[in-house]
Amino acid sequence: MPVDDRTWARYLEWCLSSDLAPSTAEKSGRYLRFFEREHGLELGDRAPSRERVIQLLSSSRARGVKPKTLNSWVRELNLWSRFNSLGWKMAYFRRRGHPVIQVPDDRIIRALRRLRWANPSTSARNRALLALLSDQGPRRNEVVHLDLSDRRKTADGRPVVTVRFGKGEKERLLYIDESTDQLLEEYVQRYRIDSDPRALFTAPRGRLSYAYLARIVKEAGDRVGAPWLSPHKLRHYVCDSLLDAGVSVPSVAEVLGHVRWETTALYRSRRLATVRAEQEVRAASRARFGGPK
Numbered sequence: 001m002p003v004d005d006r007t008w009a010r011y012l013e014w015c016l017s018s019d020l021a022p023s024t025a026e027k028s029g030r031y032l033r034f035f036e037r038e039h040g041l042e043l044g045d046r047a048p049s050r051e052r053v054i055q056l057l058s059s060s061r062a063r064g065v066k067p068k069t070l071n072s073w074v075r076e077l078n079l080w081s082r083f084n085s086l087g088w089k090m091a092y093f094r095r096r097g098h099p100v101i102q103v104p105d106d107r108i109i110r111a112l113r114r115l116r117w118a119n120p121s122t123s124a125r126n127r128a129l130l131a132l133l134s135d136q137g138p139r140r141n142e143v144v145h146l147d148l149s150d151r152r153k154t155a156d157g158r159p160v161v162t163v164r165f166g167k168g169e170k171e172r173l174l175y176i177d178e179s180t181d182q183l184l185e186e187y188v189q190r191y192r193i194d195s196d197p198r199a200l201f202t203a204p205r206g207r208l209s210y211a212y213l214a215r216i217v218k219e220a221g222d223r224v225g226a227p228w229l230s231p232h233k234l235r236h237y238v239c240d241s242l243l244d245a246g247v248s249v250p251s252v253a254e255v256l257g258h259v260r261w262e263t264t265a266l267y268r269s270r271r272l273a274t275v276r277a278e279q280e281v282r283a284a285s286r287a288r289f290g291g292p293k
Helices: 005-017 022-039 050-062 067-084 106-114 120-136 140-144 178-191 210-223 231-244 249-256 261-289
Strands: 151-153 159-163 172-175
Touching: 005 022, 005 067, 022 050, 022 067, 050 067, 106 120, 120 140, 120 172, 120 178, 120 210, 120 231, 140 210, 140 231, 151 178, 159 178, 210 231, 231 249, 249 261
Parallel strands: none
Antiparallel strands: 151 159, 159 172
16 A cells, blocks of 8 residues: 555654654655655555565666665665564675766766757856866765755855755755856856746756766766766865865864765775776786786
8 A cells, every 4th residue: 555645744854853864764765765655565454565575676686776775775774664663674795895886077078068959048057067076076965955046146156055955954055166156157147947936957857866967067068979978086186186186084074064074985986996906907917927017
């Protein structure tokens, strides 16, 4: 039996009372509705059972769904179990090692900023969106919650964007580049669709959604030869480019909204360790087999 709107409202209130951020609670609801809609998972009337959840996870794994994705599912299903006192808790999938993180380089970023779309309104919005993501690396959730009022100028005239829904409800300022601000200004003044009176980024039906934003970035990545591109990969680009420019780890952590500096360092160290290992293996192979230097 599908879950009714009243139960969803109670679940959202329960998530917030459990110290989850509003954005995290909303994401949990989206996941659970996805399970209902796409996988036929019954959530109402003391459901699902532990056996039904195991069946869903195991069949999805057999179809090739990655452990990282399944662990996101486990988290939301465990929350639903706690909310309904179902008495079960699923274990997370083990992930062997760390995947190689593909990060766009300056060439790809320049190509992204040159992109145009046929519809002028769509083009202006997407160009401003990509500029903001590659300039300051906000999280996808932070971007979709931006309001028009979050854009402003500081006392000394510097353009900034206020992130109000960072992790842990932490608010921070993004000091954006003048070129990014110009694209935002053109979009807002000439092309923004007024389908939501408050939202900065909109679509014909209202505020830009979490999934819609991801599709925009994926399409842009396809067009510049980076089909693996995502908002989070642009976040990695910002981290790398700032550190390469000599910005301190604490300052980069402040830009990205990391509570712990170690998280910022981890963004870097995991990828560099993989790159360094690959370079060392190639150098050893050249030495052994007399290949080109």
